[in-house]
Amino acid sequence: MKGTYLGEFQEIVLLSVLVLAQEAYGVQIQKEIALRSGRTISRGALHSALSRLVEKGFLDSKFGEATKVRGGKSKKYYEVTNLGKSALQEAEATRREFHKSILDLNWVKFGAA
């Protein structure tokens, strides 16, 4: 398993999988990201991120139903694992820590005046 480091884009993918809950498969994730972050990403880029997250153990996947609009090909649903959730929390915590220090600094700087 590779390191547990979480890239920014990977974090967004993880979050969107969480948001979509039961409906998290390729097209939906793509749309969700476009909707929330305003950036269009290619399915290829998404594939890379997804497969890397699966490799790291942050995501689980299982095949779902096939639909006609997909030319009879089955979907693949993704689900965030506990490891993935904790990685998210960790990233969030790290970030919060940083922000706090910045605020403190500013506080000292401006509050003292």
Added chain:
Amino acid sequence: MLPEEHIPKFHHWLFSFLCKDELYNELAGDLEETFAENYQFLGPDQARSIYKKEVLKMLRPSVIRKFKVLPKFTPLDMFKNYFKISIRSLWRDKEHSLVSIFGLAAGVVASVLIFQYTNFENSYDSFHDESTGEIYRIGRITSDIATGDIISHNVANFHAFHPAVVEDVPEVGFSTHLLPANGVFTYQDVGHNIPDGSFTTGSFFDVFSFELLQGNAEDLNQPGTVFLSKTMANRIFGQNDPMGELIRYNDNFSNVVIELQVKGIFEDTPDNSHLKTNALMPMPNLISFADNGWFGSLRISDVTWRWIGFHTYIRVLPETDRPLLEEKLTEFTRKYRAPYDASQGRQQIAVVHNLSEIHFAQGFNAQLEPSADPRTVNMFTYIGILIVLIAWINFINLASARAVKRAKEVGIRKALGAFKKQLIQQFLLETFLVNFLALLLASGMILLIIPSFEEFVGAPVFEYFWDFSPFWTTYLLVFGVGALLSGLYPALALTRFQPIKVLRGNFSHSTQGVWLRKSLVFLQFGIVLIMLTGILGIRSQIRFMMNHDIGMNIDQTLIINAPPPFLRDSTYTSKLDTYRDDLLQIPAISGSTISSTVPGVRNDFGQTIFRTDRPSNESIFLYRSNIDPHFLSFFDLELIAGRAFSESLKGDRNVIYINEQALQELGFSSPEDAIGKRLTYPAGPHPQIVGVVKNFHQMGMNYAVDPLAMELDTAALGTYINIRMQTQNIPETLKTLEERYNSFFPGAPFDTFFLDQTFNDLYESDKKFNSVLEFFAIVAIFISSLGIFGLSSFLINSKLKEVSIRKVLGAGIREILKVLTKEYVLLVSLATLVSIPVAYLLIKQWLDNFLVSVTINPLIYVIPVFGLVLILCITIGGKTWKAVRVNPSRTLKAE
């Protein structure tokens, strides 16, 4: 229509073909779903383009399936293995690999440089299209009708040849002639030197394939037109259109001044053309001047079969028989020349030179460009081949010596079932690798060397680098043949090992190929010896020429360039004389004279003249110079008839001195016979010969003495002020000279040089030849030393055990040295025996090129042997010494 029928078919197929099976359902499904949605909301076109882009972006390594193009075990896998092993073995034996690669690279560099130079020389005039008939220059040989002695070889012909030759000789398709001109073009008061102008005819472009960019060749037959080369047009007119502009031409050596209109532009003549010209002017212009007084009262029609100097070229009809052509041309010449030749007792033979031969035509005078010596060019080719050979020999020696180290590998490969063919392939691959690395190294070095090499040989021989097919042919040939030849022997030697012997461990060092190796080393020694001897021989000849008595005293002579013409006025001549007399007041100065030429500077000024008393005789080309009355005594010239110039004759254009050569060519029976006779100059006086001077070598020992006339014409005089000065306190004397000069000629540059310096420059080309040879000899020696170094380290290692046993048995240092060096002593002696006669013959042949040649000191055959021994001591000394001092218990324990 359903959306899925609009899916771009190719991209759809491409993706299904390339995508991994396990990802296909997910990814293709997603893509199609997106497509369907886009189709609905954005329309078919946009959906399709998005789909295409998405597919292409999807094609990444993690998605594309792994194709099994090749079966599991292929020859390619074996090659991979060979490659890996090759790199490893090169890496393991770094010293050895470096020696091999450097040796080969040095050989490639040297040979490519040489071959590029010889290719360039051989490419002369090859750019003309001769498919519609070959192009010849018509030269002629003049000989004495009674004795058959040849009087002169000329490349230039009579004025009348063109256009009569086209009508009289049916084989000739086109003809043209040209007269080189040297002058100044003036356009809008700005002068431009034209060193390579020519007067010629419109048929110039029919005969040659020079490209006429603008204009009509016919115009060149009209007086008052001029065709310029592209570069010359650019220089004179810059960006403006030159066509139709008017320029004035002033000839440097005659009274020709003409107004010309630019009516044509031609492509620059290439560097590998013997005919280089940058301005073509119409012959009729020149003729009209010549017709008015150049030949006294004679008209052009009178002298047309006597006026020489016209370079005449013809383009013959296809399939013309050359001997027959020469015969017909000779007949043609004799028909018209009969009256003149009969009276002089001479006969003419026409000789033609094909374009490809002109650059190498030796022994003909008045060539447009000095011809190259084919022997020199051939010699360089041989040197190039020798160097390549040495490099290959080295490589073969090193590789086969190293073969023993690889014996175990070969044994195991054989035991595991390798075919002989496979082993050969393996070792050939290895040689190709080494050759390739050497080639890369060599290419880098060549690119670095090109500028200085071109400067050195004085020709842009690499200008045609990319489209010069001989270059690539040689380059690839050297590489391909070299790799194959040098790889094949070691490969064969290696594969001959018996696996059972090798693997049992009692493999003794191979005696196979010892004979070959020895003869190759012998060959290398021989080549090195011959080159060293050659260098010494050439050096002694150059030293000999530089010290040879040239018939004039040029010691301690300083030359001041006289003020340029535009600073001269009517009082200039008298001023110059006063300055000269004034100089003698300076104690350090013992003499001075004023002249128009000085030794070592080529005198180009000459004219076609007649003997006044024999106007029907053939004209000769007489070089003219102007001197003052002190010239003869200043340079210690020997007067063999007549009286010395006296001050009273000064300025008298009617008296001249001639040298012995002129005496002979003019056909006087004795020096005394010439005294008092007169010569007919074109457009000039009829001066009387008052003295004959012994020949002196104005241009050193490399040039034959030209017929020369010296005149006391002070008006045209004054190009050089010659000063003999003491060598003490030169800076001080120079300072005094400059002060006086400046007070006499304010504003004129004080420009000086020493005569012996200029004179020594005359041997520049020989010195250059020597330094080229030296350079390549050093390369050859370097390569050989590398090889011997590599070889000896191997040989000595293989003898260590023998040395140890001998030591144990009580051998002294001397015996051991004998064992270790016996082979080299034998090879050096053999090489000496063979190389001396070869070197002797080569040097003798080379010396034959010179007008005077040195008597070779036999020492030059001995010194190179000592040189070789010294090189050997340096290259093998260290290893040998180590072997001598080896501790027997160590080497013997190892087994």
